[in-house]
Amino acid sequence: xxxRLTQDERRNALIILGLVAxxxxxxxxxxxxDLLGWHGLLIVxxxxxxxxxxxxxxxxxxxxxxxxxxxxxxxxxxxxxxxMGWAVFGLFMGVWVAALLAWPELTFVDSPWASFxxxxxxxxxxxxxxxxxxxxxxxxxxxxxxxxxARLSGQLLPWFVLLGYNLFCLLAVTGYFMGITQSKExxxxxxxxxxxLVVVWVAYFLIYVLxxxxxxxxxxxxxxxxxxxxxxxxxxxxxxxxxAVPVSFGQVKAYSAFSGVQDAMTQWWYGHxxxxxxxxxxxxxxxxxxxxxxxxxxxxxxxxxxxSFWGITFMYLWAGSHHLHYTALPHWVQTLGMTxxxxxxxxxxxxxxxxxxxxxxxxxxxxxxxxxxxxxIAAVFYGLSTxxxxxxxxxxxNSLSHYTDWTxxxxxxxxxxxxxxxxxxxxxxxxxxxxxxxxxxxSALVEVHFWLALLGTLVYxxxxxxxxVIQGLMWRTYDESGSLSYSFVDSLVAMHPYYIARALxxxxxxxxxxxxxFNIYMTIRGASAxxxxxxxxxxxxxDRSLVAGE
Amino acid sequence: xALTEKDPITGRETTGHEWNGIKELNTPIPRxxxxxxxxxxxxxxxxxxxxxxxxxxxxxxxxxxxADHRQDVSRALGAAQLDRQAWTQEMESLPYAxxxxxxDLMRVVSESGRRLFGDNCAACHGAEGRGGPxxxxxxxKLWLWGGELExxxxxxxxxxxxxxxxxxYGQMLAFGRDGMLSRPEIASVISFLRAHAQNVGEPDPRxxxxxxxxxxxxxxxxxxxxxxxxRGLKTAGAPDLTDGYWLYGGDRASLTQTLVNGRxxxxxxxxxxxxxxxxxxxxxxxxxxxxxxxxxxxx
Numbered sequence: 001x002x003x004r005l006t007q008d009e010r011r012n013a014l015i016i017l018g019l020v021a022x023x024x025x026x027x028x029x030x031x032x033x034d035l036l037g038w039h040g041l042l043i044v045x046x047x048x049x050x051x052x053x054x055x056x057x058x059x060x061x062x063x064x065x066x067x068x069x070x071x072x073x074x075x076x077x078x079x080x081x082x083x084m085g086w087a088v089f090g091l092f093m094g095v096w097v098a099a100l101l102a103w104p105e106l107t108f109v110d111s112p113w114a115s116f117x118x119x120x121x122x123x124x125x126x127x128x129x130x131x132x133x134x135x136x137x138x139x140x141x142x143x144x145x146x147x148x149x150a151r152l153s154g155q156l157l158p159w160f161v162l163l164g165y166n167l168f169c170l171l172a173v174t175g176y177f178m179g180i181t182q183s184k185e186x187x188x189x190x191x192x193x194x195x196x197l198v199v200v201w202v203a204y205f206l207i208y209v210l211x212x213x214x215x216x217x218x219x220x221x222x223x224x225x226x227x228x229x230x231x232x233x234x235x236x237x238x239x240x241x242x243x244a245v246p247v248s249f250g251q252v253k254a255y256s257a258f259s260g261v262q263d264a265m266t267q268w269w270y271g272h273x274x275x276x277x278x279x280x281x282x283x284x285x286x287x288x289x290x291x292x293x294x295x296x297x298x299x300x301x302x303x304x305x306x307x308s309f310w311g312i313t314f315m316y317l318w319a320g321s322h323h324l325h326y327t328a329l330p331h332w333v334q335t336l337g338m339t340x341x342x343x344x345x346x347x348x349x350x351x352x353x354x355x356x357x358x359x360x361x362x363x364x365x366x367x368x369x370x371x372x373x374x375x376x377i378a379a380v381f382y383g384l385s386t387x388x389x390x391x392x393x394x395x396x397x398n399s400l401s402h403y404t405d406w407t408x409x410x411x412x413x414x415x416x417x418x419x420x421x422x423x424x425x426x427x428x429x430x431x432x433x434x435x436x437x438x439x440x441x442x443s444a445l446v447e448v449h450f451w452l453a454l455l456g457t458l459v460y461x462x463x464x465x466x467x468x469v470i471q472g473l474m475w476r477t478y479d480e481s482g483s484l485s486y487s488f489v490d491s492l493v494a495m496h497p498y499y500i501a502r503a504l505x506x507x508x509x510x511x512x513x514x515x516x517x518f519n520i521y522m523t524i525r526g527a528s529a530x531x532x533x534x535x536x537x538x539x540x541x542x543d544r545s546l547v548a549g550e
Numbered sequence: 551x552a553l554t555e556k557d558p559i560t561g562r563e564t565t566g567h568e569w570n571g572i573k574e575l576n577t578p579i580p581r582x583x584x585x586x587x588x589x590x591x592x593x594x595x596x597x598x599x600x601x602x603x604x605x606x607x608x609x610x611x612x613x614x615x616x617a618d619h620r621q622d623v624s625r626a627l628g629a630a631q632l633d634r635q636a637w638t639q640e641m642e643s644l645p646y647a648x649x650x651x652x653x654d655l656m657r658v659v660s661e662s663g664r665r666l667f668g669d670n671c672a673a674c675h676g677a678e679g680r681g682g683p684x685x686x687x688x689x690x691k692l693w694l695w696g697g698e699l700e701x702x703x704x705x706x707x708x709x710x711x712x713x714x715x716x717x718x719y720g721q722m723l724a725f726g727r728d729g730m731l732s733r734p735e736i737a738s739v740i741s742f743l744r745a746h747a748q749n750v751g752e753p754d755p756r757x758x759x760x761x762x763x764x765x766x767x768x769x770x771x772x773x774x775x776x777x778x779x780x781r782g783l784k785t786a787g788a789p790d791l792t793d794g795y796w797l798y799g800g801d802r803a804s805l806t807q808t809l810v811n812g813r814x815x816x817x818x819x820x821x822x823x824x825x826x827x828x829x830x831x832x833x834x835x836x837x838x839x840x841x842x843x844x845x846x847x848x849x
Binding site: 338 | 591623
């Protein structure tokens, strides 16, 4: 990877890493009496760990090939591996916390870091940001280049984004274990990690814009609309929700700019749109490239793509208040959240429908090819969970479902069924392409992974549906005298069998991911990253004028 | 002009765009999409007209139904209260003897009491009220502060060593830590206690030592609270040491811990959190708790 950088670029990389290490050292020194000191040290070690191999290869020969005549896929390759690594970590954490809920006495490690409250955000961050985020970065770099017929902009910038993003994930997860959190769901990291992510994210956006500006195709493909919406809106959400004032520059603790119901509203505007733009828009971008590619079918309808894209991006931003039904939030804000959630259903289903109808003429492939089947099932779960989401956003339904396991089931129908399945499908398509192999090491193992993932998801989701509805009903059942019939503990006793089932479902899903890791390892072992014929950018020197509609 | 082509499977035209092999069909949007867009939009417009919906600076559109979720919940709570008034008033005002004679009220006690106990008491006293180390077994009916209905009701109201102004206050002194007794003296008292009490677990070789000296120390130091016959003093919350029930354990290690560091159990007060009717239901419910079959569990 370093061999593909010029000596000047290697020196620049060292300068950037030096600045990062300096930043870490300053944080570490300023926070030497605080947990911040450990994070300063972690940043220095991270930068030093990257600088060492570059220092060793500083005078190695420069690349000889014409780099502009090849796509820049090294960051994508590493991104895929990081994504799978985080998947195993995040899913393992999930199985651990699920087991703790079923058997609370099962605390293997009797120390604060292993308490439920610290493991749970390590699970969510590991899966959403570690697994999902790395998969999005890796695939977006690949899709952006192929659909623009242009090489990524910058030699160091893509590395900065990928590695800088993983530094953020590391700061987040290690912070939770130490007890560092600002207690905002899916936005737990404190101010210094948040600021770092802003820098990384701006660089990510720059890559996108600069590469698109160099594209050799007259039109920007749908997948890129979605990836762009994901990058842009996540930046806005992240910055606003994390506005906070640190106690001092030597302490991890910061105080949010918002308080009371405004804080709750800002948090759920963020939280819901993290689902919308991180877990939906980004992965729709993935689906729009890899599904038609694998099926070798044209997209069913360009017009539906347009309606769904603008419907989704416009309506989602209003829907966050449905997380705060029947709270101190004013009634009118709840009405808006609910109605926009209902309207959102149609563009969401139009996307799912567009994906499934694209498979017309390729259903035989869906039957035979587990990779494409992963993507098909993902589209089905996308449709299911967007319907469920709109349904649960209706106030009367929410009064039953809120605060119950139904919500957990809904989230996992989306996270396991949609996000993880489309990612695994895309990765199984991408790995042979990236490492110059004809196919995955074993298609039987892809099949095994598919069934483990599907079965695990179904067991998980059905367990939580049952558990959630029973919980909700038990909490609202009154006896003749007008008193509640059940105590909270009664409802916990009723949950127990479902919690065991949930842990088993999660375990199956984890085993599937492990099978996937093995399969990927065997596929890329000894592979030389050779480039398939014709998989090259358009000749950058050719004078080819771009005409829209050409 | 890019060339559009016909897809042989669907018979639709493509848009003429192509990205690395991916093409798009120019299929018109199916009617059903517009139908459902129309339906969901119409529903939203209707809902906005009926309900509080859009902000207007410092105010908002109130909606034709005049709905307000804050008023809704107040109304629902008021209605529920009214609905329960028939029996809550009786539960609060009738003497316990009359309540116990009324099957309808006693059914409320057993149903609501179980739920109230589960939500408020079970965390310390256990789901069946059987307690645990440091938390009294309520089914054993060995009351620290007295087992009359009025006494239990008062304990529920003010708590024990709680933050309530009229709290019951009880403390086992830290004889060892505060230097009132030496370690050998404490050991003798324990030997004395274990020689005369029941349910003290495995015999210990140290039990044979100092029981007589222990008796003297007990008479000097302990009788003011626990009584000359060691049967306790309910006005001080001092437990009966002869009944075989040990709140913190009757083995030598637990007793040493008790005598060296003292004990001061805590029960929160419920006057602010439960209504009088609810506290009286719990009083009756607690008195009705049954010990397990075959006597108290000695584990």
